[in-house]
Structure formats: structure tokens, C-alpha cells
Amino acid sequence: MNTSTVEKIIKEIQQLTPKSERHSVGSVTAVGDGVVAIDGLSNAVMSEIILFEETKGKKLADALETQGELYGLVLNLEEDGVRATILGDTARVKEGMTVKSTGQILSVPSGEELLGRVVNALGEPVDGKGPFKNTTMMPVERQASGVIDRKSVSVPLQTGIKAIDAMIPIGRGQRELIIGDRGTGKTTVAIDTIINQRNEPKGKRPICIYVAIGQKESKTARIVEQLRQENALEYTIIVDAPASAPAALQFLAPFSGVAIGEYFMDSGRDVLIVYDDLSKQAVAYRQLSLLLRRPPGREAYPGDIFYLHSRLLERSACLSEEKGGGSITALPIIETQEGDVSGYIPTNVISITDGQIFLMAELFNKGVRPAIDVGISVSRVGSSAQTKSMKSVAGGLKLELAQFRELEAFMQFAADLDKVTADRIESGRRMVEVLKQKNGAPIPVEKQVAILYAAGGKFFTDVPVGKVTAVEAQLANYLDGQHAKTLASIKKTGALSDDLKKELNKAFEQFRLAHPESFAAAK
Amino acid sequence: METAYAMALWKMVAEGMDAKKAVHALIDVLAKNGRSSLTPRIARAFLRIAQRQLRKDAATLTVARDKDERYAKAAVKDVLEELGIVSKDLKTQVDDTLIGGWRLEAKGTLVDASYKKQLIELYNRSTA
Numbered sequence: 138m139n140t141s142t143v144e145k146i147i148k149e150i151q152q153l154t155p156k157s158e159r160h161s162v163g164s165v166t167a168v169g170d171g172v173v174a175i176d177g178l179s180n181a182v183m184s185e186i187i188l189f190e191e192t193k194g195k196k197l198a199d200a201l202e203t204q205g206e207l208y209g210l211v212l213n214l215e216e217d218g219v220r221a222t223i224l225g226d227t228a229r230v231k232e233g234m235t236v237k238s239t240g241q242i243l244s245v246p247s248g249e250e251l252l253g254r255v256v257n258a259l260g261e262p263v264d265g266k267g268p269f270k271n272t273t274m275m276p277v278e279r280q281a282s283g284v285i286d287r288k289s290v291s292v293p294l295q296t297g298i299k300a301i302d303a304m305i306p307i308g309r310g311q312r313e314l315i316i317g318d319r320g321t322g323k324t325t326v327a328i329d330t331i332i333n334q335r336n337e338p339k340g341k342r343p344i345c346i347y348v349a350i351g352q353k354e355s356k357t358a359r360i361v362e363q364l365r366q367e368n369a370l371e372y373t374i375i376v377d378a379p380a381s382a383p384a385a386l387q388f389l390a391p392f393s394g395v396a397i398g399e400y401f402m403d404s405g406r407d408v409l410i411v412y413d414d415l416s417k418q419a420v421a422y423r424q425l426s427l428l429l430r431r432p433p434g435r436e437a438y439p440g441d442i443f444y445l446h447s448r449l450l451e452r453s454a455c456l457s458e459e460k461g462g463g464s465i466t467a468l469p470i471i472e473t474q475e476g477d478v479s480g481y482i483p484t485n486v487i488s489i490t491d492g493q494i495f496l497m498a499e500l501f502n503k504g505v506r507p508a509i510d511v512g513i514s515v516s517r518v519g520s521s522a523q524t525k526s527m528k529s530v531a532g533g534l535k536l537e538l539a540q541f542r543e544l545e546a547f548m549q550f551a552a553d554l555d556k557v558t559a560d561r562i563e564s565g566r567r568m569v570e571v572l573k574q575k576n577g578a579p580i581p582v583e584k585q586v587a588i589l590y591a592a593g594g595k596f597f598t599d600v601p602v603g604k605v606t607a608v609e610a611q612l613a614n615y616l617d618g619q620h621a622k623t624l625a626s627i628k629k630t631g632a633l634s635d636d637l638k639k640e641l642n643k644a645f646e647q648f649r650l651a652h653p654e655s656f657a658a659a660k
Numbered sequence: 661m662e663t664a665y666a667m668a669l670w671k672m673v674a675e676g677m678d679a680k681k682a683v684h685a686l687i688d689v690l691a692k693n694g695r696s697s698l699t700p701r702i703a704r705a706f707l708r709i710a711q712r713q714l715r716k717d718a719a720t721l722t723v724a725r726d727k728d729e730r731y732a733k734a735a736v737k738d739v740l741e742e743l744g745i746v747s748k749d750l751k752t753q754v755d756d757t758l759i760g761g762w763r764l765e766a767k768g769t770l771v772d773a774s775y776k777k778q779l780i781e782l783y784n785r786s787t788a
Contacts, residue, residue, distance in 0.1 A: 142786050142787060145786045146782060146783065146786050149782050149785075149786065150779075150782070153778060153782070156773065156778070157735075157771050157772060157773035158771070158772055158773075158777075159739075159769060159770070159771045160769070160770045160771075160772070161768055161769060161770075162765065162768060162769065162770040163768065164715065176712055176715065176716075177716065177768045178768070179768055180768075192776070192777075192780060194755065194757060195757060196757050197757070197759060197776055197779060197780070200757075200776065200780055201780065201783055217712060235765075235770065237770065
């Protein structure tokens with residue numbers, strides 16, 4: 138303790154007037170596995186924060202050495218007491234310990250100060266950059282916005298991923314599930330989307346929140362570093378509930394994340410929140426529920442597992458102008474086992490969300506990345522938010538790819554193919570190549586439009602399939618360097634006028650002439 | 661099962677039934693239903709309920725020094741009245757870690773006017 142602190146304390150002691158404080162209390166009767174049974178606390182309410190009194194019977198010096206206050210969260214109200222989960226180190230709770238009711242519902246701090254920071258599920262900073270000074274407390278559990286407060290999704294949220302922006306467009310305020318087996322690139326899609334927001338003008342750029350649930354600390358550290366390197370951390374908040382955190386914190390993390398996001402939404406800003414992943418949150422909630430002795434249901438999940446996810450995802454909204462016009466777009470992630478989307482938790486979340494992006498292990502292993510299965514991926518509301526320019530170039534893309542997948546399967550049995558079918562297969566192969574994209578390299582929408590316009594206009598027909606990706610990258614660089622004005626016009630107007638089409642056609646022709654080697658007879 | 665029987669016994673006694681009669685009635689019911697083997701477990705469950713109730717009803721005033729008792733009792737008079745506790749049911753104990761002031765725990769309510777609590781709060785405020 139430094140001298141100034143000592144002086145401050147002496148001054149306060151001189152002015153100290155004894156006062157009493159009244160609390161409703163209970164005592165711990167049993168503790169184990171992060172859950173505590175408490176006798177008393179008759180006035181406690183659900184989701185109330187309770188405080189464990191660790192200083193009782195301790196000398197002042199020892200009491201001051203206690204590491205911070207230890208809180209719990211009431212999750213069960215019973216006849217003679219309550220059951221709560223410990224939000225911290227379980228080893229600090231002893232039988233017979235007094236527990237105080239605080240009368241407060243769990244809240245987390247939110248505000249501009251949190252941008253670029255890593256916090257835990259309680260909103261406490263865990264990145265070693267010091268405490269927050271000026272924040273607003275937001276309730277972790279809050280009623281979702283009602284029908285009157287909402288408006289339809291109309292503004293696109295650009296992911297920077299060609300396959301998604303063209304075929305499964307996402308709007309601001311939408312909830313789009315990212316689903317797939319482990320190691321199929323689910324997190325990559327979400328992180329690329331966050332990185333791509335740097336292409337948005339500052340005033341319209343969504344605040345991004347990445348909620349890591351039950352992830353390895355090393356993975357989260359890598360993501361933080363990647364976001365920092367890509368200059369995306371300055372508009373991103375990371376909520377971290379690692380695999381080593383108690384189940385209670387893993388269950389709470391998504392709610393804390395959305396509570397932080399609601400602060401920005403209420404102030405008229407757009408928010409993008411990624412829950413990575415809700416399968417692990419469901420497992421943490423199952424663990425808690427079983428320890429709380431709630432009756433188990435299917436796969437031992439509690440009966441309210443659907444409500445857990447629906448009340449979380451319903452908090453994503455696109456607010457009306459009267460309510461400030463802010464929005465929360467949610468990208469929940471679900472991990473499937475062996476590509477089975479008919480599991481309990483996947484079907485629950487599919488039915489709650491406004492669409493899903495299904496990533497297939499088979500495609501991933503074939504080198505198609507992002508490994509999106511266009512057949513069962515869908516966006517139910519995003520098309521109304523798609524820009525005119527993208528709509529005009531991506532119109533028949535989904536159908537064309539779906540037909541290609543069918544023909545590709547058929548091709549394995551048929552020896553001779555008629556010319557129309559063979560052409561369609563060749564065209565499909567090239568389209569698949571065009572839609573491939575490296576991770577960590579989101580593409581601005583205007584460039585996507587130009588590339589897809591080129592692909593739709595059979596620009597790549599004469600390019601050998603193996604070279605399409607390289608030629609496409611060359612074309613993108615060429616457009617960036619030589620036709621930046623055309624790209625800027627596409628971005629500004631959001632449409633692809635006849636004049637712009639002419640300019641693009643001219644640019645493609647110039648590129649073709651400059652790179653004749655890339656267009657050698659392909660077969 | 662045993663908790664339900666013990667709770668029923670507790671309610672019968674609490675509602676004014678003679679304790680001896682209530683126990684005999686329970687033993688008869690258990691014998692009739694072939695559940696006499698539950699008796700020791702019911703007794704233990706009853707003990708737990710009784711202890712819990714005693715804890716709930718207990719009123720303890722903690723002071724830092726013996727000589728503070730009179731002053732503390734006067735200070736908690738209003739609170740005791742409010743909680744419906746008569747002063748003869750109030751137990752007093754000494755805990756020198758309180759440094760000064762007093763602390764009352766009664767009927768699920770804690771009123772803390774100890775110096776220790778205030779000094780800890782002061783320390784937390786100053787070092788935050």
C-alpha cells in the first residue's frame with residue numbers, strides 16, 4: 138500500500154460514523170461441483186447475485202488479504218432455501234458460511250471502454266490492461282425487444298465471403314447459424330466476417346463481439362492476435378469463458394455478450410455477435426442442471442434447453458427508428474457429430490435462427506474452402522437486405538451450383554455426356570473455384586460483385602480449372618489497381634448499371650489481352 | 661420418502677398435536693404400510709428439520725467486547741421488535757475480530773454495524 142492510500146484511509150477513519158446495513162441472509166448447507174445449497178435467503182429471486190461472507194471470524198488483516206469478493210448466482214428457489222452456482226473459486230466456499238442477498242440481478246459493464254478488450258463472463262477484464270473506469274451496467278437477463286419495437290431486416294451485413302454474400306446473404310439484425318463438424322472452418326467464417334467489418338465506413342461499422350465458450354485459451358489467444366494484426370480488435374470485444382472456467386461461467390458467457398451488445402444497440406449502433414459455440418454452452422447448462430437436480434430430458438438435457446437458446450437468440454433484433462434503429466446480428470455456431478444436423482441441439486437452434494450455413498467435412502477435405510454445402514444452407518430473411526448489384530450477379534448462382542452437384546454425382550456413373558451437360562459441369566467446376574477463398578482474406582463487396590459478374594459472363598470459360606483461383610486473384614488485383622473508380626461506383630450506388638457493366642466488360646477484355654497465357658485452351 | 665414423513669410429523673406437532681400422540685400415530689401408519697424399517701431414517705430427517713428450524717429462529721447478537729453488550733442491546737431494540745423477537749430469546753456472544761460495534765443475526769436477517777465491516781469497505785474504496 139502506498140503513502141497516499143494510507144493518508145486517504147486515515148482521513149476517512151477520522152470522519153467515520155458507525156452505520157448499520159441490513160441484509161437477508163442464509164447459510165451454506167452443502168457445496169460441491171460449483172453448486173451450493175443454501176438454507177434461508179427467503180427473499181431471494183431468480184438470477185439474483187448473492188455474496189459469500191468470507192470475512193466472518195477472520196482478523197481484519199486476514200480479511201483484507203481475501204482475494205476480491207466471491208459471488209454466486211441463484212438458479213433454483215426451493216421450499217427451505219435456494220441452490221446457487223458459484224461464480225468463482227469453489228474451494229473458497231465452506232459449509233456454514235453466511236451468504237448475503239444483494240437484491241441485484243446479475244449485470245455486466247458495457248461501454249466504449251470495452252472495445253479492444255478481453256473480458257470474462259462477468260465482464261471483468263482478463264487482458265491485464267487494467268480495470269474499466271466509465272461503464273454502464275447492463276442486466277445479463279433481459280426481455281427481448283417486442284414486435285412493435287422491431288422492423289424488418291433491410292441493411293446487409295457483408296461477411297466478405299463470396300459464397301455467403303452471394304448465395305446466403307445476411308442482414309443486420311438476422312440470426313444466421315454456422316453449423317458443421319469440428320475442423321470444417323466454422324470459426325474462420327465468423328472471424329473473417331469480423332475482419333471484413335473494417336471495410337465498412339466508421340459510422341456504419343458494426344461493433345463486433347466474439348464470445349468464446351468452452352474454447353481452448355490458446356485458440357482464443359490466437360484469435361485475439363489475428364484480430365489485432367488485421368486492425369479488427371479496435372472495434373471488437375472478446376468475451377472469454379474458456380474450457381477451464383466453471384460451467385456456470387460457460388453458461389453465462391453468451392448472455393453477458395448479448396448484454397454488452399445491447400448497450401450499443403440501445404444507442405442506435407449496429408452489433409455483430411458470434412457465439413462460439415452454443416453446443417458447449419448447452420453441455421455446460423446440462424451439467425449445471427443435473428447438479429441442481431433438475432429432471433433430465435432427452436440426452437439428459439434439461440427441459441428448458443430450447444428456451445435457453447431461444448431467449449438468447451431472440452435478443453438479436455433490428456430496432457425501429459423510434460427505438461434508435463440499432464441492431465444485433467447473431468452468428469451462433471453449433472458443432473455437429475459426423476455431419477448429423479438432426480441431433481437435438483442442432484435442430485433446436487436451426488428452428489430458432491433465420492437460416493444456416495452448413496459446412497461439410499467432405500467438401501473441406503476436397504479443398505473447397507469455405508466448405509459451404511449450398512444445398513442445405515439457407516438465409517430466410519437476408520435476401521431482402523442484399524444490394525441490387527449483388528442480386529443482379531448472384532441470381533441464378535445457387536441453382537447453378539446445386540445442379541452442378543447433382544450432375545457431378547451423376548457423372549461418376551455415366552461414360553458419355555452430351556455437350557450441354559458437359560458444358561454445365563465445366564462451368565460448375567469453374568464456379569466452385571471462383572467461390573473458393575483463403576481464410577483471413579475477406580473481399581469487399583464491390584470486388585465480389587465484379588468477380589461474380591465476370592464468372593457469370595463466362596470470363597473463366599477459357600481458363601483451365603486449376604488456374605481459376607490464381608487468375609481470379611490476378612483479376613481482383615488488376616481491378617483494384619486500374620479500375621478503382623469503377624469499383625468505388627459499385628460500392629457507392631449499390632447497383633450494377635449498364636454503364637458500369639460496360640466498364641467492367643472493357644476491363645475484363647483488357648485483362649484478357651494483358652494475360653493471354655492464362656486463357657490458353659482449357660479442358 | 662423419509663423427509664416427507666419427517667415433514668408431516670413436524671407439521672402435526674407445529675399445528676398443536678401432542679408430540680407423543682403424533683409419533684405413535686406415525687409408527688402405527690408405518691407398521692400398517694410395512695415401512696417400519698424407515699423409522700431411524702425418519703428420525704434423522706426430523707432432527708435435520710428441527711436443527712434447521714432452530715437455526716432459522718435463533719437470534720444472536722455478536723459484540724467485540726463484553727462491555728459493549730448493553731449498548732448493543734439498546735441499539736438493536738427496534739430491529740428485534742420489528743422481527744418479532746423478545747429480548748429473552750436473544751443470545752449474545754463475543755467476537756473480538758469485529759474490533760467494535762455489533763452484529764445481529766436473526767430470522768434470516770443480518771444487521772452488521774461492526775467496525776471491521778466498515779474498515780474493510782473503506783479499504784476497498786480507497787484501493788479501488
